[in-house]
Amino acid sequence: MSETPDVLIIGAGLAGLAAAVALSGAGANVSLLERKPYVGGRAYSYPHPALDEVIDSQHVLLGCCTNLIDLCRLSGADRHIRWYDSITFLEPGTANRPTRRSDIGPSPLPSPGHSSLSFLRASMLSIADKSRITLGLLDFLRGYPTSDDEPFSAWLKRTKQTDRAIRHFWEPVIVGTLNESFDRCSTRYAGQVFHESFMKSAEGGRLGIPAQPLSEFYTAVAQAAEQQGTALHLRTSIGSIASIAGIEHAPRGLWQATASDGSIHRAPSLLLALPFEQTARLLATLPEDSPQRQRVLPAMDKFSHAPITTIHLWFDQAITDLDHAALLDTRIQWMFNKSRIRRFEASSVAQPGQYLELVISASFAEVHKTREQILTAAIDELARFFPVVREGTVLKSGVLKEARATFSVLPGLDRFRPASDAPGGNLYLAGDWTLTGWPSTMEGAVRSGRLAAEAIARGTGNSASFLSPDLPAAGLMRLLSR
């Protein structure tokens, strides 16, 4: 049995890592248990043996992700984030015109009008679309609803958004960020996206892309935790074998976690930094009359997952000089030009041709399709934007289906999302799905880890605060924002 630490954290995704950095930085003795051979959880990369490439599903962040950015800064990982001020939207070419491009980005005008010049110039929207969008955005000028009861589909209808405004503006942004269809996400979180990233300040809307493969990128965060004394145990899975107890009470008021290799880990405080389904599984290993189990487990069936599918294509020639773009009127939400994004990294080897990654959010349909069906459709769609695709050769390709990519911010779900101290009895929860006020994102995960660290510190009479402040409102938003 390992030496007794102050806190045992199960799960070294971003929630667990953020909690470990906060707690060990404040002097606590932390043990971090992770079942995989790498940290970062769902934000991971791996060497694909058949492709002979390190691949990941590209993750992006926004300037308003203050806790994630702070965590990256603390560990030095922020040096590998590439920042972009504007976003390119592409409409596919037709028989009568080539691919059309609209760039939305800031100008010197004060917020909330900083993007208005590029918005007014955007050819992807008509004047009627733009006026409906502007009227709609006024709803999120001062903030966003506190209640999450209304589906975003109802809001779109209520504010009479046009078909093209939905397809060319609301959909790429909301399906891309919330990873769900409009009837399965709430206006609260859609409003939050627009208020924080589009209106409050230009800085809040900057797009950040980790240029390193994700596991490499987040190793720096794990190293920061280890340098502060966190003991990281990789390949340590808790409760994954039915015959071995998961978590339980041990003598002297300790919590005990048993790993599949039979190792036993104990501490006075236990933090489950896991996705909701894994949390439910471990809580179910407690006795039925356990108050910790009873307080949280019954609400867990309200949560559900949404998938993301990524398509990785290596071409023998350059396809585009864009680093990334939103692709309109297709299944593909986003194109990332990995060759260009990674080009300044020391580990990247300049290769001829180009490596592109295509992202299909809320890819419920693709989950049931074969690799060949997905690839054929994606290459066809890509060629509608970049005709040179038809002249090039795909040297190799990969499809990554993540069926449990995110949890869905279903209308009304907030009342079931537990606070980090909801179980009581020195058992704590973290993970993007807990009550963070954020949707399923890396920022939500880091916030949850820091909130849990605050709750654990509070439990020992320490009023430490670990959360970073939100970005301040800029320009006129200083007067308008709540």
Ligand SMILES: Cc1cc2nc3c(=O)[nH]c(=O)nc-3n(C[C@H](O)[C@H](O)[C@H](O)COP(=O)(O)OP(=O)(O)OC[C@H]3O[C@@H](n4cnc5c(N)ncnc54)[C@H](O)[C@@H]3O)c2cc1C
């Ligand atoms: C394809 C894809 C694309 C995404 N794109 C974005 C994006 O662009 N921007 C963004 O902000 N977010 C994105 N996300 C969401 C983001 O990855 C998650 O919200 C975030 O990483 C969740 O972190 P977490 O720590 O809460 O959970 P997780 O990352 O799931 O971490 C939980 C950890 O616990 C470990 N674990 C599980 N069970 C056990 C056990 N029994 N014992 C020990 N360890 C265990 C897991 O291995 C994992 O490491 C994306 C997700 C996916 C999958």
